[in-house]
Amino acid sequence: MSAVVTEKPQLREGAFGHATALSCRECGHQIDLGPFYACPECFGPLEIAYDFPQVTREEIEAGPRNIWRYKALLPVPSDIELSPNTEPGFTRLLDAGNLARELGLAKLWVKDDSTNPTNSFKDRVVACALSAARELGAKVFACPSTGNLANAVAAAGARAGIKTVVFIPSNLEQPKQVNSAIFTEQLVAVDGNYDDVNKLAQEIAGEEDGWAFVNVNVRPYYAEGSKTLGYEIAEQLGWRLPDQVVIPVASGSQLTKVHKAFQELIKLGLVEGKPYRIFGAQATGCSPVSVAYKAGVDAIRPVKPDTIAKSLAIGNPADGIYVLDICRETGGAVEDVTDDEVRDAIVLLARTEGVFTETAGGTTVAVLKKLVESGQLDPSAETVVINTGHGLKTLDAVSGRVGPAATIAPSYAAFAETGLAEA
């Protein structure tokens, strides 16, 4: 098991806020907070355990208009907003009346994370990872990524003034390459797929001292950032939980953390407890969790991804089994859709709500549609769908589908001939 630093770091008082320990998700074994991510007893994934203080809605509402309003519930120091970071979060929760009508839903909201600093939800998790890297004394901030994470890490690292090295597959789309390289001189293209890049990152984390790979050796801290999506949904609904949430599944971490956030809010008395159903969305070309859900089994069989939804293309999802548990326990489901359904849904969301989502968001909206049509989702219940990223990053997915209705000479006569005035 690699470490950010070889020696146990000297942690300052309150370095991780109200976090008390790292707790194994599998066996429950607890260890001290530090640069660890796997249980020393059973190698299960470690998660942050807390002893939360009394937190009030008013305290949160008086906080900054970004994720640090929830700092008391995150593994970050109480002065976190003073450290340079991209200030992500508190994105729009849009009343999606048009899309609701189109799909036959009584009430639908879009939680739109495409307006985050680097245009995806990854800015949330990276902000928490950056804080951990700082507190653990890391010298290098790094990640393996298929795109969105690379953008977020490179931007946050630049602003924090820490050496930042980002690893991507060498065949990554040009927009996502530029959107990382613009922030860091140390973008490394790796000949291989994401799994190869990820393995290399683990190798480097084991060999080099002081490297904080956000999604590898500081993953427990990183993953907690996704809880803020759940907190925001509840606060923006007026401190209540929705009835149903549809969430994309890549590693599955985000879905588990939204559930964790809802549970924490209930326990803290910040929202009223109530049943809610959580649904997972995958692309058929990479749907190991959906396949297991439909087969009624607990084991997830890894797949080789083949889908345009590249930011969801994790063939062996680390949190897949927890996604299954949560979707089953809450009465939700996991569903998958074809690439054509993904493309259609990107256009559908744009034409109804003015939100341009990337393929991951297209997957989630397409799954929402399919869940309604198959009767798995209750159309009369209040529903939230999460849009995790921006369409400008995956232009190729739709550039063949949309375009000018006409190309004309610059004259009124030419325009009149198009018939668009009457259309």
Add this chain to the structure above:
Amino acid sequence: MSAVVTEKPQLREGAFGHATALSCRECGHQIDLGPFYACPECFGPLEIAYDFPQVTREEIEAGPRNIWRYKALLPVPSDIELSPNTEPGFTRLLDAGNLARELGLAKLWVKDDSTNPTNSFKDRVVACALSAARELGAKVFACPSTGNLANAVAAAGARAGIKTVVFIPSNLEQPKQVNSAIFTEQLVAVDGNYDDVNKLAQEIAGEEDGWAFVNVNVRPYYAEGSKTLGYEIAEQLGWRLPDQVVIPVASGSQLTKVHKAFQELIKLGLVEGKPYRIFGAQATGCSPVSVAYKAGVDAIRPVKPDTIAKSLAIGNPADGIYVLDICRETGGAVEDVTDDEVRDAIVLLARTEGVFTETAGGTTVAVLKKLVESGQLDPSAETVVINTGHGLKTLDAVSGRVGPAATIAPSYAAFAETGLAEA
């Protein structure tokens, strides 16, 4: 003079909030609120006049986290936030400590409008234009645009459920075309430059009934949206004005409206009055206002634009003379920079603050740098620089400048050879 509707529309009570009239900027002649944009006496541009109520900081702070928190100061109805819109504004004001150190400034902030719903400040003005279009009973929502405005109009129109027709030059970059076409089936490509497209829009506005061209026949309402940039800067600084602001100049409208916003806040007692200096930024390839400023003349000689900063490429800026007035009166200046300086500044802002700006923002940051170096800007005074749009829309400007530091095989040995671990 074209009209949104031929007959004077029946306006509902409070359709334009506390706006009282349309007032000519040149001769001061006032006319009733309606679908007009040019003075019937002198053909000067019309601007909104108000009779503001007493507004308190607390009322504003209790409002929504978007531009409608300032609705009492805009020509919109008091229930504006209930109408479907993209909910723009209240974007980040980033403490730009790294860039400040790099440039030798005591205190610098970046007002980052690249995180607006369609990733530029245009979402602000379009939201106000949409309200006016609705209140005036328009049937069609439209604009001529070089990109950012097209994106904002198409998205807002989709969400509002109004017929939306967007006109662009047929040679526009593909990302901006897709980012409009995704929202509307009625994107019209025009063989010609922006001036040709603009003329066509004016022709259609004159021929067709019920078309609201946001930047043509509802321009007085539209332009007021830029005031919210000024309001937000003041509120986010803790209800104070900065000493210096650097603002890009295309038509010049945004700069004049930020000044108007500051003046209104002072008059309303929402901030303390103080001297401040306003600076305008242009690209040398389209710098008619900067040329006039430097020549010490009042007349602006139109130019044929030739610059990568296409969203600033207006050769005959409608508000150019007012920009000159304001920059001279406040002790500011207008400056221009080359396309190479624009590219360098895009990378500089990204590497220091983790913000990826488009060419317009690159222009503004490059001008900031030049103003410091030439001694025109006081490095000891608190300065705000406005970033108006997102770098993902103008990727080509920098895609040749940044990229992977290395392309390697997926092994630690290959990585070690790059020397990046030690760098």
